[in-house]
Amino acid sequence: MSDQVRVCFIGAGGMATAVHYPSLADMDDVDLVGICDLNTERLEATADRYGVEGRFTDYRAMVEETQPDAIYIIMPPHHLYDLTIDCLEMGLNIFVEKPPGITAHQVTWMARYAEKNDVIGMVGWNRRFIPVLTHCREKVLAHSDRVQQVVSTFYKCHPDAQGPYYRVMPCTPLIRCAGWPAAR
Ligand SMILES: NC(=O)c1ccc[n+]([C@@H]2O[C@H](COP(=O)([O-])OP(=O)(O)OC[C@H]3O[C@@H](n4cnc5c(N)ncnc54)[C@H](O)[C@@H]3O)[C@@H](O)[C@H]2O)c1
Known part of the structure; x- marks a missing residue:
């Protein structure tokens, strides 16, 4: 069994490429196994930069093919809820950016789904650290x-x-x- 955590990404936008891809690429215990973005130009540019072979426009296909341990879902909060719940239901540990939803109700349900599926959910409240x-x-x-x-x-x-x-x-x-x- 590999010591590395297999990580997938949904989103190759501004915050993701400025912060999260470079951070993860620096970690020896992370294997970046797949990237998904609807925008193929961003997808290809980011995957080329970090040498990631798994390139997808359908995140479910990415999860099925790459079998990640964790998934980063990095996009504005109004796109986040459905993807996050779906990934939690697939048993993936997730990382999302702040704010994690557009209502407290959404965020409460994300936490409940993480608990129900016994996975870790993390929000990038980076200012706390x-x-x-x-x-x-x-x-x-x-x-x-x-x-x-x-x-x-x-x-x-x-x-x-x-x-x-x-x-x-x-x-x-x-x-x-x-x-x-x-x-x-
Ligand atoms: N922690 C901080 O200090 C900090 C600072 C700035 C921004 N943020 C947060 O970062 C987030 C924005 O991230 P970003 O700048 O990378 O977003 P972005 O809008 O630049 O990129 C989102 C990407 O997701 C893709 N996408 C959308 N729906 C998709 C789907 N269903 N499947 C595949 N791809 C999909 C889009 O094509 C786009 O490329 C926001 O939540 C914002 O609040 C946090």
Whole structure:
């Protein structure tokens, strides 16, 4: 039996190609066995870049042929529910991006189907794991173990960034000490 986790992908769009394919390609214990996208141009470009042989426009055919352990379903939330429930019913461990649905009801049912099929469901709430937030959380918890509400403001401060959303502004010492670059 291989030590690698066999992973399939539905979606070769913006977020998937910017973040998830490069991350998985870096992991020795992952075998990327199939990619499915309705857009064949994106499908071919992504599969070529990561040397993936399994290329599909029908995710059910992909699952049947490649027999993955887990599947990434990366697309906007309004397309997510039916695909996710179907994959959970096929007994696949799944990863979806945030937000995992367009209503709380959808998300509750995703969790129920994961439980019923005894598989793992994961949502990419990546901000929960970034160093600056875990650092701040530890600092707050050092003073109190009864945090009831947190209000945070997140400034993007890359020195080369342009545009109204990406303002160049000085970082606070707290952000610098958590390993973020200071703005010039
Ligand atoms: N975690 C973060 O910080 C963060 C940041 C930005 C975006 N996101 C999330 O990422 C998600 C968007 O991902 P994206 O940018 O890769 O999406 P995208 O719209 O660029 O790509 C989706 C792809 O899925 C394909 N597709 C749609 N339905 C399909 C089907 N039934 N079968 C096969 N392929 C199908 C489309 O052809 C498209 O190529 C959103 O949920 C968004 O909220 C998260």
